Amino acid sequence: MTGAAWADLGAADIAEAVRSRRVAAVAVAEAVLARIGERNGALNAFTRTLGERALAEARAVDAKIAAGVDPGPLAGVPYGVKDLFDVAGLTTLAGSRINADDPPAARDAVLVRRLASAGAVLLGTQNMDEYAYGFTTENAHYGPTRNPHDPARVAGGSSGGSAAAVAAGLGAFALGSDTNGSIRVPSSFCGVFGLKPTYGRLPCSGTFPFVHSLDHLGPFARSARDLALVYDALQGADDDDPICTPAGIEPATPVLSMAGELRAAVLDGWFRDMAGQEAIDAVEHVASALGAQRQVVLRDAAAARSAAYLVTATEGAALHLQRLRQRAGDFDPAVRDRLLAGALFMASMVVRAQQLRRRFRDDALALFGDADVLLAPATPCVAPEIGQQTIRIAGAEWPTRANVGVLTQPISFIGLPVVCVPMRGLLPIGVQLIGPPWREDLVLRAAARLEAAGVVSAATVG
């Protein structure tokens, strides 16, 4: 196998090859770093590459293997992180110009430390919407990330650099964050698998926040198996994150191909009304493959989306109040205006949004009495063009940047676990597989089953 071919392999295959000494971790790292050198200029997926660190981590893996020490389940697997994860020695930019004046991080984010323990090799940091407030990764300071399937189109956001990198083979997986859809939207547009775990499953320590009560972290990969493998390496309690569950690790990899019925139902109402034909077709294809006969309605999904919008604007504004006071002119103007409006908005409606949240959650949980997995489109349409101001949904034009996540927002609002699976066409589009709380195993199993049946898939593009 040539050096370049190693860069096309997934995480599980690379780890197996490295552990069995068929390839050195250093050779894999060199191959992927070379590919980043060739392709990143056109895609703008990575904001900073860490060649020396990657090679040092890869050498350490090879040394462990030579010494007969277990190098971990992700031995030599190269990956990148969204630019809001702390990386020791780098300033955590979070897609902003303002943070560039901050001191470098003293140590890695907890999830990066866990991946290092598992033998993974960090390649660099990846582009995003400023402060994660957007769905397109058209960053005013660092430029847009381009979609590997069509460079004239957006990669989605806010974790657009991470999804584009995985789609283009610039790493076997990546870490992103999802507050309102920021893993699922770019996963849909770039045609890769994405996992947003249950709210509180993975610790956020050492990451730059957006909306504490909505923030989730999770991985992108090119297969369900890789997604599960990475997710398992990320799990575990963390005393530094009060939201992270103290429950033990519940590995998904061992149950990924488990037989048994998976009861699936399709979310109707808002999730169909706000979807274009390609999104509806994708859901029907997945539903057919999973034998989903029933359609169910989640009451008040439109209001839940509105409530998520209000919580995001106001809580995000509270987080950035000092920056808005002192450096308003250094924000991306679109982000600044949204945050300033959030700062001026009335608190009574935010309380009302939180009240709806509890009731909406209870309604959603009731649906899982008759279903293990709920299906919904991830995005209303395929990736829009860069600079496209509006998208057409339900016969009307909507501002692109704020509305690409209309179908993801109600779900993250109540913290349910979701795998976004990629349907391949002229341009990819994703379907959300939504599970009950703490049942990432169910949605990963459904994803693996769809992949084994050839219904969904992701491959390196370009």
Next chain:
Amino acid sequence: MAVLASAVARSLGLPIDPVYLPGIGRNLALLYEHAAKLQALDISGAQHQAPIYRP
């Protein structure tokens, strides 16, 4: 509304650069559109709690 927003902005120490006003106005209008959807619901008796699940 503009007078109220200006007063709130001043009390928070936020900049009121005239260049920002159209964008702030557009976004405030959007927030009130979303708020109107919540106003239409009967959720007065609902608990106010973020969905933190207990495993």
